[in-house]
Amino acid sequence: MVKRKFRRVKPTPNCKPQGYQLFLIALVVTTILTALIILVSQTIAILTKYLFTPLIYMIIMDLINLLLLLYSWSQRERVSTISIPTMSSEAHRLSKRLKRLFNDKQITDVLKLSNATRYGNEMPELHVWVNNELSDGYIAIENIANWERADREKFEQRVSGILAGKYQRFAVVSSELTAGDSFIIFYFEDTLTSQRLHVKDEIDSLKEFINDNNHALRLSKDLVWYSDITAHLSIIARTRAGKSVLAGRYMARLMVLQGWIVEYNSAKYDRYVKEFNGQSDPIKIVERAEYWCTVMDKRLEEINEANKEKYLEMEEMLDICLFFDELGNLNASLESLDKVDKTLKITARWTTAINRLSATGASAGIHIIAISQFGTKEGFLPSLARVNCSDAVIMLGGAADSADERKYLVSGFADMPKRSYGKGQGVARILGSGKKWEVPHFFETPWFED
Structure with a gap:
């Protein structure tokens, strides 16, 4: 303390x-x-x-x-206190250097976080913490009735601007108030050092990324998706943004190496449909979703008979991952089929099946990875399924920079700084993968060296 x-x-x-x-x-x-x-x-x-x-x-x-x-x-006014975790000597030296950047001029004239009184400018307390890897940390600025000034649009970018010169690799990625509202926390990290995984184009190249926890998949050096915590994942990206490479070439193959059962369905026939025994015909995709609903029911019955609550307590019950790619194309095809044959009711069957899988599949070890170019109702999943798949979202390329797209899957974060993302770059928000991933965060897909 x-x-x-x-x-x-x-x-x-x-x-x-x-x-x-x-x-x-x-x-x-x-x-x-x-x-x-x-x-x-x-x-x-x-x-x-x-x-x-x-x-x-x-x-x-x-x-x-x-x-x-x-x-x-x-009897002078006392400042608020905050508990700062212990730092290594090198991290402590860096924190002191970063703290010196926030001098009185920056606090008063630039950030305008001091309070003008009859006795002069009241200065808030400021602390900096850096992790032992010197890659991220936070700046804690005391809240002395100055929150409304720090809650302005683009204020995080203003704080990032102070981290200039030799420390420009650091940028503020999110901010929040502490539990007692006594400090404003600005989380920063090294944004210039890439956390992208580099994969050699060899048969056994993915083995080095196998996780000891079979339910966890490493997506980058600083991001692991824990499917036992957040069961389903959504990927939104335009054509040529890298979504199929991420889903099929990396994630699906890594899942197989970790003992998962994988099926890749896509309304557009591609190599991953063939490799992972999926379907590309719209009607057959719906039939596969209905089939997996029966598998889910059987698994839940087995879990109930064993007096267990989840599949995690069943020793020989493997994870199942169902990929559904090109959902916009699938929705359009199903709607067209219903217009031709109104007795088919294929769209209603799809809605029922995918809603059931997304709502109850997590307890039976069935995971959905929904992939589309757009996050709208017409271009993605039905409303209930979309909500169930919104706790883990990856948006690449132009989709990541679109406020309209973000509002569908990462509501509350539509207003973000406009940035240009290259191929395989975007933002990710995955609950259960650490505090910094609870808000949309810069993400790079694994890069295959071929």
Whole structure:
């Protein structure tokens, strides 16, 4: 716990002195007068007896002023405290250098987080924490009734601007208030050092990324998707943005290596449909979804008979991942089929099946990875399934930079800084993968060196 300190007030022109400052001035004046009386009495002996009473009076005044100074000093406004985790010596040195960037000029003139009072500018407390890898950390700025100024649009980018020069690799990625509203936390990280996985184009190239936890899949150096915590995943990306390579070439193959059962269905026939025994015909895709509903029911029955709650407690019950790619194309095809044959009701069957799988499949070890170019109702999943698949979302390319797309799957984060994303780049928000991934965060898909 940080030792409690008093509020620092930076004087301004024409500001009023604080109470302890007045008593300090009075103490200095009376002390000087006391010293003069002693000097005169020691120099001119004839005046000694006449100066004795004034000397006693001045000594009493000195003591009174000293007591009043100590009292008023102890009654100054105290600052809030925050617990800072222990840092290594190197991390501590970096945190001190970063803290020096936030000087009085930056706090008052740039960020405008100080409070102007009759006594001067009240300065908030500021602490910086850096992890031992020197890759990320946070800046804690005391909330002294200045939250409305820090909650302005693009304020995080303003804080990032202070991390300039040799520290420009750091950028603020999110911010929040502490539980007691006493500090504003700005999380920063190294954004110039790529966390992308590089995969050699060989048969056994994915083996190095196998996780000891079969339910966890590594998506980048700093991101692991824990399917036992967040069961379903959505991938939204335009054509040529890298979604099929991420889903089919990397994730599906890695799942097989970790012992998963994988099926890849796509309304557009491609290599992964053939490789993972999927379907490309719209009607057959719906039939496969209905088939997996029966598998889910059987699994739930087995779990119930074994007096267990989830498939995680069943030793030989493997994870099943169902990929549904080109959902916009699938929805359009199903709608067209219903218009041709109204008795088919294929769209209703698809809605029922995918809603059931997304709502109950997690308990039976069935995971859905829904892939589309758009996140709208027409281009993606039905409303219920979309909600169930919104806890883990990856958006690549132009979709990641579209506020309209983000509002469908990552509601509350539509207003983000506009950025240009290259191939295989975008944002990801995956609950259960660490605090920084609870908000949309820059993400790069694995890169195959072929």
